[in-house]
């Protein structure tokens with residue numbers, strides 16, 4: 804994978820992570836900006852524990868995606884990002900662009916999910 808693509812996907816992952824956090828917090832961006840001058844420092848100091856607490860408020864799907872995002876970011880650090888967890892081949896770049904936190908390639912994914920009746 805090219806470095807430029809990797810960087811793009813990393814940004815997408817971080818954005819997605821922030822999106823999920825915002826959903827959970829129920830805050831709009833405007834509210835955040837409005838309060839940031841007063842609570843900014845406290846929020847920074849508390850962010851670690853808040854992050855952990857948030858995990859309990861997420862629904863299963865959001866929690867799963869957030870977990871995958873964390874894994875994907877870790878893999879970028881370890882330079883193992885974009886490798887299918889099932890077959891060990893590279894995940895299609897188009898698939899990663901659509902779903903940067905994908906853990907398996909298209910082929911393995913279709914084999915894992917039983918067809919709905």
Ligand SMILES: [Zn+2]
Pocket residue numbers: 887888889890891892907908909910911912
């Ligand atoms: Zn695969």
